[in-house]
Amino acid sequence: MKSVVILADGMADRPCEELGGITPLAYARTPFMDELASTGLVGEALHVPPGMPPGSDVANLSVLGYDPRRYYTGRAPLEAASQGIELAPDDLALRCNLVTLSPAADYTERVMVDYSAGEIATEVAVKLVAQLQERLGTSSLRFFPGVSYRHLLVWRAGPAPERLELTPPHDITGQRIGSFLPRGEGAELLLDLMRRGAELLAASDSAANAIWFWGAGRRPQLPAFRERFGLEGAVVAAVDLIKGIGKLAGMRVPLVPGATGNTHTDYCSKARVALRNLEEVDFVFLHIEAPDEAGHQGDVQAKVQAIEAIDRLVLGEMLPVLRSRYPSWRLLLLPDHPTPVALRTHTADPVPFLVAGNPPLPGSGRGSAFTEAEAAESGFRWYEGHHLLPWFLGREAELA
Incomplete structure (x- = not known):
């Protein structure tokens, strides 16, 4: 059969x-x-x-x-497995979208225009993620490129995912982001990365002018x-x-x-x-x-x-x-x-x-x-x- x-x-x-x-x-x-x-x-x-x-x-x-x-256990660890990224038991994997936000001087007043940055081409996205890694990555925070707008951040010995409140960007299209920014343990670090990422990507010649974290989780076992x-x-x-x-x-x-x-x-x-x-x-x-x-x-x-x-x-x-x-x-x-x-x-x-x-x-x-x-x-x-x-x-x- x-x-x-x-x-x-x-x-x-x-x-x-x-x-x-x-x-x-x-x-x-x-x-x-x-x-x-x-x-x-x-x-x-x-x-x-x-x-x-x-x-x-x-x-x-x-x-x-x-x-x-x-x-x-979360979305991002499943994607990490596809990319061959080895996660330790206490590592936290997070989905990192390249997104398009509306312009506004106050970051919290920006609007989620496009969760996919216009379905950005992979070859363009990979270069942007490399810049994010070079400028924002550390020994405990590493950005990994994926396909189109879909990328990952791995936080070594990161907080428990159930203590973080993250919102999928495709759930808030057309809405102000202020009410949906990270909350909970580790949220301050993630928000700092998002603000700095937006500053870095503002100079890019693409629709991707910000990053958005969601889908956090630990290593699964199937x-x-x-x-x-x-x-x-x-x-x-x-x-x-x-x-x-x-x-x-x-x-x-x-x-x-x-x-x-x-x-x-x-x-x-x-x-x-x-x-x-x-x-x-x-x-x-x-x-x-x-x-x-x-x-x-x-x-x-x-x-x-x-x-x-x-x-x-x-x-x-x-x-x-x-x-x-x-x-x-x-x-x-x-x-x-x-x-x-x-x-x-x-x-x-x-x-x-x-x-x-x-x-x-x-x-x-x-x-x-x-x-x-x-x-x-x-x-x-x-x-x-x-x-x-x-x-x-x-x-x-x-x-x-």
Whole structure:
């Protein structure tokens, strides 16, 4: 049995006035998704446990079968794992975004204009992070470059993350930053770095004129995916967060040419890399960031286009191969969390999923389309989303 999970990050949404009162998923032309929904199973899953932040870190751990309440230690340590950054038990890793703030003499009066600094090019961002390290780094504070606007700060022997209050920048687009600056133990040092970073970046010829810290955490420990499910697996992704989860779980994490982590990614390249890895392993997790990025930008048309591209370029590439090459296969398609374009940030609502394959699962063939409404009406829901993958893989014993 070959098993594929396609994770369309942030694809779920709420009804949009611009689309006639339906969601981008319902509005988009998705013939492959709808065909799979009509012949397979459709349902809902809740991947953000009550009381936990509705981030891709928490939700993707759940999608991969790891209970976030047990294994989640913060976002930045997962990204550090992707970059091969070794963390000591008392090190604190923090996400460091390159962002765009509005001009104002009083730093606290500035407004979060863009959490991604215009989706800054990686080659430009790497040079800026090198300057930050040269001017602001110390023996206990080190900046590490990542992809586009996504970078890291590692604080050796830093404070406990639960004693720090940090706000994701994509949650405060268009708002004054004064009410969302770091609070708690270590906040004074971080705020000083942010102020000095803004002074340094003010001279750069780019949209990145400030840094923003969030997603703090300690080194995580995940049991190997193979030990949990008896399968060799691969993770195909562009962003360090997902690649880090894959590496910590002992899975293959291949390089993907043309994968960007934004709406301009090479969808076909991702599909082809997933298919190549499926020849050698029995489980592939394919992550696509584009719908989430469109949601954060508040761009409903870009979100529709991203969903249609996943249908046409990913499912259109993969389904013929799955059907012709493998007598037994299963496919699970779902988002991790909603990223409503009206809110421009994540919510903790349940998300729709569809399961199809050969041989069909019992109860298949009752749906008509893949939408949030169809999934909600199905009555098939996993209230603890980390149980969905064991069920999908036929490892019901893992539910105990």
